[in-house]
Amino acid sequence: MTFAALTFADVLQPDWRVAPHVRALVTTRNGGVSLPPFGGWRDGVDQPGGLNLGWRTGDDPAHVEANRARLSALVGIAEPAWLSQVHGAHVVSADDVLANARAGGAPIPADASVTDRPGTVSIVMIADCMPVLLCDAAGRAVGAAHAGWRGLAAGVVENTARRVAALAGVAPSSLHAYLGPCIGPSTFEVGDDVRDAFVDAADAARRDAVASAFAPRAQTAGKYLADLPALARERLAQLGVTQVTGGDQCTFTQRERYYSYRRDRVTGRMAALIWLAS
Numbered sequence: 001m002t003f004a005a006l007t008f009a010d011v012l013q014p015d016w017r018v019a020p021h022v023r024a025l026v027t028t029r030n031g032g033v034s035l036p037p038f039g040g041w042r043d044g045v046d047q048p049g050g051l052n053l054g055w056r057t058g059d060d061p062a063h064v065e066a067n068r069a070r071l072s073a074l075v076g077i078a079e080p081a082w083l084s085q086v087h088g089a090h091v092v093s094a095d096d097v098l099a100n101a102r103a104g105g106a107p108i109p110a111d112a113s114v115t116d117r118p119g120t121v122s123i124v125m126i127a128d129c130m131p132v133l134l135c136d137a138a139g140r141a142v143g144a145a146h147a148g149w150r151g152l153a154a155g156v157v158e159n160t161a162r163r164v165a166a167l168a169g170v171a172p173s174s175l176h177a178y179l180g181p182c183i184g185p186s187t188f189e190v191g192d193d194v195r196d197a198f199v200d201a202a203d204a205a206r207r208d209a210v211a212s213a214f215a216p217r218a219q220t221a222g223k224y225l226a227d228l229p230a231l232a233r234e235r236l237a238q239l240g241v242t243q244v245t246g247g248d249q250c251t252f253t254q255r256e257r258y259y260s261y262r263r264d265r266v267t268g269r270m271a272a273l274i275w276l277a278s
Contacts, residue, residue, distance in 0.1 A: 001033075001048060003032070003033050003048070003049050004031070004049070005031075005070070006031035006032065006051065006070040006071065006073070006074050007031065007074070008025070008074070010027070010028055010030050010031030010051070011025040011026060011027050011028060011031070011074075012025060012026040012028070012180070012181070012249070013025050013026075014133060014178035014245060014246060015178075015245050015246070016176050016178055016243070016245050017137070017176075018135055018136075018137050018138075018139060018176050019137065019138050019139030020139075021118075021139050021276055021277040022135045022139040022142060022274070022276060022277075023075070023273075023274070023275050023276070023277050024133050024135075024142075024178065024272075024273060024274040024275075025075070025272075025273055026126075026131060026180045026181060026270065026271070026272045026273075027051055027053065027071065027270045027271050027272075028051065028257045028258060028270060029041060029050050029051060029052075029257065029258055029259045029268060029270065030042075030049060030050070030051060030257070031049070031051045031070065032049060032050050032051030032052060032063070032066070032067040032070060033048070033049065033050075033063050033066045033067060033070075034048075034049070034050035034051065034052040034059055034060070034063045034064070034067060034268060035048050035050070035060070035063070036048070036050075037264065037266050037267060038050045038052040038057065038058075038059045038063070038259075038267065038268040041255055041256040041257070042256070050067075050259075050268055051067050051070070051071070051268070051270070052064060052067055052259070052268025052269060053067055053068055053071065053125060053268070053269050053270065053271050054125055054127070054268060054269030057266075057267070057268055057269060058266060059268065071271065071273075075121065075273065075275070077119060077121050077275065079098060079101070079121075080121035080122075080123040080271075080273060081094035081095075081097035081098050081101075081113050081115075081120060081121060081122055081123060082097070082101070082107055082123060082125075083097065083107060083108060083109070083110050083111065083112075083113060083123070083124065083146075084106070084107035084108060084109045084110070085109075085110070085111050085124065085125060085146050086109045086110070086111060087111065087129075087146075087148050087150040087151050088109075088110070088111050088150070088151055088154060088156070089111065089112075089151055089154035089155045089156040089159050090109070090110045090111060090112070090156075090159075091110065091111075091112040091113065091114060091143070091145070091156070091159045091160050091163050092108055092110040092112070092113050092114075093113065093114060093115065094113035094114060094115040094117075094120045094121065094122045094123075095115055095117055095120050096108070097110075097113055098120065111124070111145065111146040111147075111151050111156050112124065112143060112144060112145035112146065112156055112159065112160040112163075113143065113144060114141060114142065114143035114160060114163045114164050114167060115141065115142060115143070115167075115275070115276070116140060116141040116142075116167040116168065116276070117276070118275075118276040118277060118278040119275065119276070119277075119278050120275060120276075121273050121274070121275040122142060122143055122144040122273070122274050122275065123144060123271055123272065123273045123274075124144045124145065124146035124271065124272050125146070125269040125270065125271050126146065126180065126181070126182070126251070126269065126270050126271065126272060127251065127259045127260060127261040127267060127268065127269050127270065128148070128182060128183040128188075128251050128252065128260050128261050128262050128263075129146055129147060129148035129151070129182060129183075130147045130148070130152070130179060130180060130181075130182030130228045130229065130232060130247075131144060131145070131146060131147070131179075131180035131181075131182075131272030132144070132145040132147050132157050132160065132177060132178070132179055132180070132232060133145075133177070133178040133180065133272060133274045134160055134161055134164045134175050134176070134177050134178075134274075135164065135168075135175065135176055135274065136164065136165070136168040136170050136174060136175055136176070137174065137176060138168070139276055140167065140168035140169065140170075141164045141165075141167035141168040141276075142164065142274040142275060142276060143160045143161075143163060143164040143274070144160075144272055144273065144274050145157055145159075145160040147182075147228070147232060149190065149194050149197075149226065149228065149231075152198075152228065152231055152232060152235065153194075153197040153198055153201065155235075157177075157232055157235045157236060158235055158236075158238070158239060161175055161177070161236065161239055161241060162239075171240070172239040172240060172241060173239060173240025173241060173242075175239075175241050175243070176243045176244075176245075177232075177236055177241055177243065177244045177245075178244075178245050178246045179229045179232055179233075179244065179245070179246035179247035180246055180249070180272045181249035181250070181251050181254075181257075181258055181270070182228050182229065182247075182249075182250070182251055183228065183250065183251050183252045183260065183262055184227075184228075184249075184250030184251075184252060184253060185213075185215070185225055185226065185227035185228070185229075185230070186225065186250070186253065187225070187250065187252040187253060187262075188225060188226045188227075188228060188252075188262075189217065189223055189224070189225060189226075190214070190223070190224055190225075190226045191222055191223060191224070192222045192224075194214075194224075194226060195211075195214045195224050195226070198210050198213070198214075198231060199211050199214075202234070203238075206234060206237075206238065209234055210231065210234050212230075213226060213227040213230040213231045213234070214226050214227075215227075229246075229247030229248075230247075232244075232247070233247070251263075258270065
């Protein structure tokens with residue numbers, strides 16, 4: 001079976017105004033070689049040609065390997081800094097991740113990485129959780145964070161922003177952020193435990209704004225529809241970061257474009273990448 005090449009038409013790129021050598025993209029479910037249920041979605045059905053990048057999904061490992069090779073060829077960098085994501089708030093150096101992988105080590109458990117070295121790709125995988133990409137306007141440092149509700153509540157976005165700012169030698173408030181595709185506010189149902197984790201952690205001045213990111217479900221006590229992008233913006237605002245774009249793509253409802261674990265359970269994984277061009 002022959003598949004069309006992966007091109008930039010198959011991915012998203014942030015709509016931000018930063019130095020041109022800052023490169024970033026988010027993959028979709030299309031442009032690869034995986035077969036259903038990991039396929040691409042066209043004409044209302046799951047078809048061959050999915051760009052599943054996740055090893056632990058049940059997909060054919062040869063297809064995942066081929067998809068990762070396609071991604072590397074598109075960005076022109078052979079080896080992104082793949083993490084072992086654990087829904088936490090730990091941030092590591094992408095350069096250390098690569099050094100560990102080249103030495104034969106197991107993938108490092110973390111949910112974000114940063115770098116100031118040209119040619120090193122910070123990368124996170126997603127299938128409903130939100131990727132947050134960060135950089136300074138001059139392109140001195142970049143970072144990528146995997147922000148599901150647990151990581152977001154634990155501070156993964158703030159931790160990543162502070163690490164990027166430190167590498168760039170700037171204040172966190174000067175950073176730019178891009179919020180990638182995630183499960184949207186019309187479909188992400190959560191309970192009191194999730195709402196309380198965010199509201200209780202907010203300072204008094206921002207508590208009402210945080211609470212407003214949770215819309216009560218009619219006739220369902222203790223259930224809410226949560227707005228992950230709004231919660232990320234609140235966390236970034238506490239650092240003074242106001243240059244934020246994205247956050248308008250829903251993985252759950254946009255079946256033709258995105259994998260969604262909550263929607264399909266057996267599904268693929270996409271990726272969000274950021275790097276500095278040489």
